[in-house]
Amino acid sequence: xxxxxxxxxxxxxxxxxxxxxxxxxxxxxxxxxxxxxxxxxxxxxxxxxxxxxxxxxxxxxxxxxxxxxxxxxxxxxxxxxxxxxxxxxxxxxxxxxxxxxxxxxxxxxxxxxxxxxxxxxxxxxxxxxxxxxxxxxxxxxxxxxxxxxxxxxxxxxxxxxxxxxxxxxxxxxxxxxxxxxxxxxxxxxxxxxxxxxxxxxxxxxxxxxxxxxxxxxxxxxxxxxxxxxxxxxxxxxxxxxxxxxxxxxxxxxxxxxx
Numbered sequence: 724x725x726x727x728x729x730x731x732x733x734x735x736x737x738x739x740x741x742x743x744x745x746x747x748x749x750x751x752x753x754x755x756x757x758x759x760x761x762x763x764x765x766x767x768x769x770x771x772x773x774x775x776x777x778x779x780x781x782x783x784x785x786x787x788x789x790x791x792x793x794x795x796x797x798x799x800x801x802x803x804x805x806x807x808x809x810x811x812x813x814x815x816x817x818x819x820x821x822x823x824x825x826x827x828x829x830x831x832x833x834x835x836x837x838x839x840x841x842x843x844x845x846x847x848x849x850x851x852x853x854x855x856x857x858x859x860x861x862x863x864x865x866x867x868x869x870x871x872x873x874x875x876x877x878x879x880x881x882x883x884x885x886x887x888x889x890x891x892x893x894x895x896x897x898x899x900x901x902x903x904x905x906x907x908x909x910x911x912x913x914x915x916x917x918x919x920x921x922x923x924x925x926x927x928x929x930x931x932x933x934x935x936x937x938x939x940x941x942x943x944x945x946x947x948x949x950x951x952x953x954x955x956x957x958x959x960x961x962x963x964x965x966x967x968x969x970x971x972x973x974x975x976x977x978x979x980x981x
Contacts, residue, residue: 730786745785760789826857862902936976
């Protein structure tokens with residue numbers, strides 16, 4: 724654990740995310756810091772657990788070796804934009820259903836098969852759940868609702884991604900050009916996409932500062948697609964997938980045609 728203001732502990736689903744979290748906290752304390760002056764020590768690489776059970780986050784200790792000069796610190800604080808004014812929003816009722824489940828209810832044999840299969844899977848791993856199959860913009864969205872859904876989601880969403888693959892392979896077998904079925908729980912898909920967007924933007928800043936390619940943590944093909952789409956129109960960077968499964972990742976590098 725950190726024992727002074729120049730050292731912080733960061734946690735995340737991966738070592739990379741833990742490093743980002745620790746770096747952001749140090750930047751909050753010392754706006755003018757030099758990122759090259761941060762020393763990282765990996766305390767734990769995390770544990771995936773079995774089907775999401777027994778998972779532990781990755782932990783990293785980040786220590787700032789050289790404090791920024793007072794002038795640099797003041798300049799960074801002065802350049803920092805004022806935080807946007809927050810609007811008060813009414814609190815959601817604890818029993819309010821997730822936004823995805825507010826989609827128009829889908830009807831028909833395909834929706835019935837999706838709900839039946841998901842209920843069977845959840846029951847098989849000991850979860851008491853209900854399934855709402857809605858009609859989304861690009862196809863069916865099956866939202867699983869209940870308690871302790873971390874078991875269904877799993878670390879990095881590996882379990883829910885596997886369940887989604889199984890649902891698509893089973894329900895859409897033999898159907899050509901069918902829109903893929905999305906399986907969601909606890910708004911995981913939206914929250915994970917927000918994390919991926921934030922990770923991509925921070926990696927771009929690191930690449931622009933160093934001029935060197937930046938490799939993100941290993942991701943599923945669906946998550947890599949999110950990062951590629953987020954950065955596809957960026958004027959200064961381009962992305963590509965590198966490595967081999969299951970360790971394929973997104974590499975962000977300077978745009979060659981810039």
